[in-house]
Each structure stands twice: as structure tokens, then as C-alpha cells.
Amino acid sequence: MISSLRMRLLIATSLCSAAVLALLGAGIYLAMRHLLLSDYDASLLTKARAVCATVEQHGGRVKSEFDPNQMPEFSTGKHPDYFEIWLDNGQFLARSPSLERYDLPMSASAARDIAGRLALPHTHHARAVILVFTPRQEEDGERRRAGLSAHPPRVCTICVAGTPEDVERMLEYLGWLLLAACGGAIVVSGALLLRIVSRAVRPVNELARQIGNVRETDLGYRLGPGGIPLELAPVVEKLNGLLGRLEEAFGREKAFTADVAHELRTPLAGLLATLEVCRSRPRGPAAYEVAIDECRTMTERMQAMVENLLLLARADAGQLRVERQCVNVEELLTECWSLFESRADARKLHVEWDTAPDQSDAQTDPDKLRIIIQNLFENAVSYTQVGGGIRVEIAKQERELAITVANTGSRVAAADVAHVFKRFWRGDQNRSDTGVHCGLGLSLSQRLMHLLGGELTIDATLGGEFIVRITLPAASGPASGAYAKKLLPSPAV
Amino acid sequence: MRVLVVEDFAPIRNAVVQGLREAGFAVDEALDGEQALWHAQSNEHDVIVLDLMLPQVDGLSVLKKLRERKCPAHILILTARDTTQDKVRGLELGADDYLVKPFHFTELLARVKALVRRKYEAKSTLLRFGDLEIDFSRRTVSRGGKPLDLSGREYALLEYLALNSDRIVSRNDIWQHVYDFNATPESNVVDVYIGRLRAKIERGDRPRLIHTRRGQGYILGERADPGDEP
Numbered sequence: 001m002i003s004s005l006r007m008r009l010l011i012a013t014s015l016c017s018a019a020v021l022a023l024l025g026a027g028i029y030l031a032m033r034h035l036l037l038s039d040y041d042a043s044l045l046t047k048a049r050a051v052c053a054t055v056e057q058h059g060g061r062v063k064s065e066f067d068p069n070q071m072p073e074f075s076t077g078k079h080p081d082y083f084e085i086w087l088d089n090g091q092f093l094a095r096s097p098s099l100e101r102y103d104l105p106m107s108a109s110a111a112r113d114i115a116g117r118l119a120l121p122h123t124h125h126a127r128a129v130i131l132v133f134t135p136r137q138e139e140d141g142e143r144r145r146a147g148l149s150a151h152p153p154r155v156c157t158i159c160v161a162g163t164p165e166d167v168e169r170m171l172e173y174l175g176w177l178l179l180a181a182c183g184g185a186i187v188v189s190g191a192l193l194l195r196i197v198s199r200a201v202r203p204v205n206e207l208a209r210q211i212g213n214v215r216e217t218d219l220g221y222r223l224g225p226g227g228i229p230l231e232l233a234p235v236v237e238k239l240n241g242l243l244g245r246l247e248e249a250f251g252r253e254k255a256f257t258a259d260v261a262h263e264l265r266t267p268l269a270g271l272l273a274t275l276e277v278c279r280s281r282p283r284g285p286a287a288y289e290v291a292i293d294e295c296r297t298m299t300e301r302m303q304a305m306v307e308n309l310l311l312l313a314r315a316d317a318g319q320l321r322v323e324r325q326c327v328n329v330e331e332l333l334t335e336c337w338s339l340f341e342s343r344a345d346a347r348k349l350h351v352e353w354d355t356a357p358d359q360s361d362a363q364t365d366p367d368k369l370r371i372i373i374q375n376l377f378e379n380a381v382s383y384t385q386v387g388g389g390i391r392v393e394i395a396k397q398e399r400e401l402a403i404t405v406a407n408t409g410s411r412v413a414a415a416d417v418a419h420v421f422k423r424f425w426r427g428d429q430n431r432s433d434t435g436v437h438c439g440l441g442l443s444l445s446q447r448l449m450h451l452l453g454g455e456l457t458i459d460a461t462l463g464g465e466f467i468v469r470i471t472l473p474a475a476s477g478p479a480s481g482a483y484a485k486k487l488l489p490s491p492a493v
Numbered sequence: 494m495r496v497l498v499v500e501d502f503a504p505i506r507n508a509v510v511q512g513l514r515e516a517g518f519a520v521d522e523a524l525d526g527e528q529a530l531w532h533a534q535s536n537e538h539d540v541i542v543l544d545l546m547l548p549q550v551d552g553l554s555v556l557k558k559l560r561e562r563k564c565p566a567h568i569l570i571l572t573a574r575d576t577t578q579d580k581v582r583g584l585e586l587g588a589d590d591y592l593v594k595p596f597h598f599t600e601l602l603a604r605v606k607a608l609v610r611r612k613y614e615a616k617s618t619l620l621r622f623g624d625l626e627i628d629f630s631r632r633t634v635s636r637g638g639k640p641l642d643l644s645g646r647e648y649a650l651l652e653y654l655a656l657n658s659d660r661i662v663s664r665n666d667i668w669q670h671v672y673d674f675n676a677t678p679e680s681n682v683v684d685v686y687i688g689r690l691r692a693k694i695e696r697g698d699r700p701r702l703i704h705t706r707r708g709q710g711y712i713l714g715e716r717a718d719p720g721d722e723p
Binding site for chain 1: 502504505507508509511512515546573574575576593594595596597598599601
């Protein structure tokens with residue numbers, strides 16, 4: 001397989017043009033041959049008629065008055081013509097001197113059979129015409145006058161043959177001429193085609209050059225439509241589309257990296273500043289305690305954020321394994337809530353539980369579900385206004401379990417619900433919670449819910465309720481109740 | 494020297510404010526852009542340390558507004574954004590310096606001090622008035638080769654007088670730049686501080702360096718003026 005488009009086009013077009021030229025040449029050759037041979041045959045026929053005129057019938061006798069001096073072409077020579085005449089009974093009448101002792105075929109079929117193989121002196125490929133004729137009658141006036149019936153006319157057959165030497169030379173010449181013309185035409189057309197094909201594939205090279213110009217640092221580049229032929233337009237369009245998607249993805253990646261950098265640098269800066277200022281001079285134990293507590297809080301939050309980032313990255317890379325077991329969701333929710341109880345009390349939050357322990361078994365991965373629930377509780381406890389309310393519900397439906405965590409005082413408007421799943425998006429874009437919440441919780445929770453085969457949906461009205469609803473496949477059997485109680489770092493992210 | 498620290502992340506703000514105060518600066522703090530604008534309007538700061546990602550009004554808008562208002566303070570941007578683009582934008586909008594988080598507090602302190610010197614057009618870190626020597630980088634004062642033991646406030650007051658030694662500084666100027674109490678100054682409070690400072694640097698029969706101009710304020714220098722009060 002030839003990989004070059006140009007060579008492929010060139011070879012295909014060259015072969016086609018060679019075949020067409022060969023056919024054309026052969027046609028011309030055959031037509032010319034036919035024309036020339038017919039002409040030669042006609043001349044043989046004329047000669048035959050001339051010879052016929054020398055045959056006379058005298059009464060019942062037929063004789064040839066052929067005079068070799070008058071028709072020298074039938075005498076021996078380099079390329080003589082030949083003739084032989086027979087009577088109707090097949091009796092030999094006359095033959096040309098050139099024929100010497102050889103015979104010519106008597107019938108057309110015999111002539112056709114031996115065409116080209118006539119055993120003749122001086123030649124091996126002759127053409128022959130056969131003519132059946134009635135010789136001129138020399139009647140004697142006595143018999144006609146006596147009313148006697150004339151002798152019935154005799155029928156003779158003449159075969160005239162000759163070597164079409166000139167015709168053959170001409171045909172040979174013509175053949176070489178045509179061959180040379182075709183060969184030349186093929187060479188010239190090949191060269192022309194090479195140029196044409198090269199020109200035709202030039203846009204491909206141009207396109208390749210443009211694609212070569214695309215740098216990963218400048219994905220805003222688009223392939224220009226100028227000089228691109230119609231056939232390549234879809235390719236260019238698709239490539240531009242691909243570039244667009246790449247640019248978008250790179251942009252998202254860049255924004256994500258910038259966000260991660262900001263979210264990690266801010267607490268790091270806090271740590272560094274706190275530690276440095278604390279160490280800048282001797283202090284009392286109380287001052288050190290305050291500084292150490294601050295540093296611990298910042299470290300814990302950074303750890304939680306790094307954990308969430310790692311989880312997200314692993315989920316994105318498809319590295320998170322789901323290990324399902326029968327889980328009592330009510331038990332899990334209570335366990336998770338215990339981490340937030342004191343904070344909820346401190347903020348005077350009113351908490352409403354609507355759960356039934358015997359109606360809350362689900363077949364799911366408790367570790368992943370715990371992360372989700374802790375994220376939801378963290379958000380609810382942090383974002384509900386002081387004195388507000390949190391509502392936790394478990395509802396068993398036909399084949400699934402719906403868990404609702406809702407809080408009052410939503411900071412997210414209904415129109416912004418779609419944004420809450422974006423990484424690092426926060427209802428308060430001014431980042432009043434730097435170092436506390438960085439907007440990964442809901443994104444991670446949704447990602448994990450999808451892994452668990454469930455759904456996470458959000459309903460919100462600005463200032464009203466912020467409702468997160470997750471649905472899980474319900475368990476068929478009763479919960480074992482015993483699952484690994486592994487505490488995860490505080491999801492304050 | 495009075496500094497305004499604008500930072501929404503409490504641990505950074507607390508540490509920076511404490512560190513600057515301990516270095517002898519009068520410090521105001523703002524949690525968001527709105528507070529920053531209010532502080533900048535109601536007090537005259539020498540340096541503003543400004544975070545960019547702020548609640549309410551973001552840092553760059555604060556910067557723009559301050560420059561529109563012809564705020565004379567030197568502004569240092571303290572942010573986690575580290576691209577050249579961000580730095581250029583900040584400096585073009587009128588910031589005087591840019592420091593990326595995480596940062597070393599010692600570097601922040603050095604830069605704040607450098608900005609103060611720049612504001613008062615003092616290139617050198619060492620100023621001399623007669624036999625009084627003030628070393629800004631080490632924050633030490635000596636007279637006649639003998640080191641003097643000044644408190645943070647006393648040093649700050651002397652530093653302010655030294656950096657403005659080409660003019661008479663009013664009691665209000667001193668109040669604004671040296672003390673971070675958000676209260677109306679009472680002239681005798683400043684006089685008390687001046688008195689304490691004098692007691693330390695003009696102890697014994699050394700020539701007077703801090704001169705009082707009646708009804709105008711104080712000036713630091715060797716030369717006495719006929720109008721000076723004793």
C-alpha cells in the first residue's frame with residue numbers, strides 16, 4: 001500500500017491514461033489496417049477482372065489468352081502477383097508464371113483456411129481473392145444462323161493472390177508511430193499530472209503546516225479557512241472543534257489549578273505567618289497555646305481539603321472501588337451527626353429528624369456514603385443562619401431510599417443551582433470563607449453518588465430552603481448493622 | 494507609622510497585625526473591601542497591606558478606588574495569585590509592591606519598612622541628627638555612641654519625627670501615623686509621649702533635638718529656632 005496520497009493519485013491517473021491511450025492506438029491501428037487491406041483486396045479484384053477478360057469460350061472449349069508481357073506483375077519477380085483459373089469441373093485452365101508449379105486455393109473457404117500459409121514461391125503471407133465468372137463466348141455465326149442452340153456457357157473460377165508488402169510496411173510504420181505517440185503522451189501526461197496532483201495536495205501540506213503551528217500554550221489558535229478546498233473543510237472544522245474543546249479543557253484545568261493553589265496557599269500563608277510572628281519574641285504559655293490551636297485548625301482544614309481533592313482526582317481517574325454492603329442509613333446518619341452536634345448547638349440550630357430505623361437499609365458503600373453525608377452536614381451547619389433550622393429525612397420508596405438534608409437561609413438562588421456542583425464554586429463568590437469552605441464538597445458528593453449508582457439533586461431558593469436530596473438503591477434483605485466504623489477527617493472543605 | 498491590613502482569612506490577618514504592632518507600627522485591620530475603604534478614608538495610612546480575594550469589594554476594586562481618591566498610602570498586595578499577569582495588573586492599577594502567599598513575615602516586614610522609607614523619600618536605613626543615630630533596619634537608637642532603650646511606641650514616634658525632619662509635624666499628624674486608637678486625639682496625650690521620648694534622648698545636659706513650635710507641633714533637628722519653646 002502506497003501511503004503517499006500524491007503517489008497514489010499519480011499512479012492511478014497514469015494507469016488510466018495509459019490504458020485509454022493504448023486502446024485508442026489499437027483502435028486506430030486496426031481501423032487503418034482494415035482500410036488498407038480492403039483497398040489492397042479491391043486492387044486484387046481489379047487484377048482478377050483483367051485476367052478474366054483474357055479467358056474466352058470457343059464453342060464448348062475454354063481457353064486463356066493470357067499474355068505475360070501485357071501483365072508483367074504476374075511474372076516472376078521479387079513480389080509478384082499470382083493467379084490460377086479452373087473450369088467448373090475443377091479442371092485446371094491456367095496459372096500465372098510466378099506461381100511456377102504451386103497451386104492456389106479454389107474456394108473461399110479453402111482460401112480462408114490457409115490464409116497466411118499459402119505455399120507460394122517468394123512469399124509466405126499473401127492475400128487472395130476468388131472470383132467466379134463466365135468467360136466471353138466467341139460464337140460462330142453458322143450455328144446461330146442454323147438456329148442451333150448455342151453451347152451452354154462455362155463457369156470458371158479464378159483466384160488471384162498477392163503479397164501486400166507496401167500495406168504491411170505502412171502498417172508497421174503506423175504501429176511504431178502510434179507506440180511512440182502513446183509512450184510520449186504517457187510520459188508527458190505523467191509529468192503534467194505530477195504537477196497537477198502536487199498542486200492539488202498542496203492545501204493538505206498547508207493544513208499540516210498550520211496544525212504544526214498549534215502550541216499547547218496557545219490553544220486559541222484556529223486553522224484558517226483560506227485556501228482550504230471544499231473537501232478538507234469538514235476536516236478543518238472538526239480540527240477547530242477539537243482545538244476549541246482542548247482550549248476549554250485546558251482553561252478549566254488552569255482555573256482548577258489556580259483555585260487549588262489559592263486554597264492551599266492561603267492556609268499555608270496563615271500557618272507560616274502565625275508561626276513566624278509567634279516565634280519572633282519570647283511569649284507566655286497562653287500566647288503559644290493560641291498560636292498552636294490556630295495552626296492545628298488550619299492544618300486540619302488543609303488536610304480535609306487535600307483528602308477531598310485526592311478523592312475527586314481518584315474518582316476522576318476511575319480509581320475508586322465501590323464495596324457494597326447492607327447499610328443501615330439511619331445509623332450512619334446519626335453517627336455522622338454526632339461530629340456536628342456541638343457546632344449546631346453553638347449556632348442555636350433547630351434540627352428536625354424524620355427517620356425510621358427499620359425502613360432505612362440500603363445496599364451501598366458506607367465509606368463513600370459517610371463522606372457524602374458529612375459534606376452535606378458540614379454545609380448545612382456552616383451555611384444555615386444562626387437560629388435557623390436543619391431537616392433530615394429518610395424516605396423509603398419502592399426500590400430506593402431517599403435521604404434529604406435541608407437547611408434554611410439558602411445563600412444559593414434557584415438560578416445558581418447548576419453552579420454548586422462546579423469545583424471551587426461558592427454561593428458567596430467573594431470567598432468570605434477562605435480556608436473554611438472551598439466549594440469541593442458538593443462536587444465530590446455528586447461524583448461519589450454517581451459511583452454509588454444513586455443521584456444527588458438540589459433545590460434552592462435564595463433565602464429559603466436549600467434542599468439536597470440523594471437517592472440510593474434500597475437493600476432487599478435486613479441490614480447486618482456491622483460495618484467498619486472508620487472515622488474520616490473532618491470534611492470542612 | 495500607620496499600616497492598614499486588609500485580609501479576610503483570620504489567621505493571616507491576626508498574625509500580620511500582631512507582628513506589625515510588635516514591630517512598632519500602628520495597625521488597623523479590615524476583614525473585607527468595604528471596611529478597607531472606610532478605614533482608608535477615616536485615617537491616614539503610610540502603608541496598606543491588601544489581599545486580592547476579598548468579600549464584598551474585591552482587592553483590585555479597592556486598589557482602584559483608593560487610587561482614584563488619591564490615597565497617599567503605599568500599597569502592598571499580598572495574595573495567593575502568582576502569575577505575572579496578576580502581578581502586572583496589580584502594579585498597573587497603582588500598587589507599589591507585590592508579595593505572594595505563602596510569605597515569610599520577616600520579608601513582609603522588610604517590604605513594609607521599605608515602603609515607609611520610600612514614602613518619606615529616605616533611601617538610607619540610617620539617619621543622624623547631631624550625635625543621635627537612628628537605625629531603621631535594626632530599630633535601634635543611640636546618642637553619642639551609647640544605645641538608648643526605647644519602647645515600641647517611643648521608637649515609632651522618633652522614627653516618624655526623623656522621617657519628617659524637613660517639616661513641622663502637627664500633633665494630629667503624630668496621632669494619625671503613630672497611634673492606632675480610633676479616637677479623637679487629645680493634644681496632651683501626644684505631649685505626654687513626646688515628653689517621655691525627650692526624657693530618654695535628651696537626658697542630662699545633652700542638646701535639645703525635639704523642638705516644640707507653639708501652636709504648630711514638633712520638629713526634630715540639631716538647630717534650635719528662636720520661636721522654640723523650652
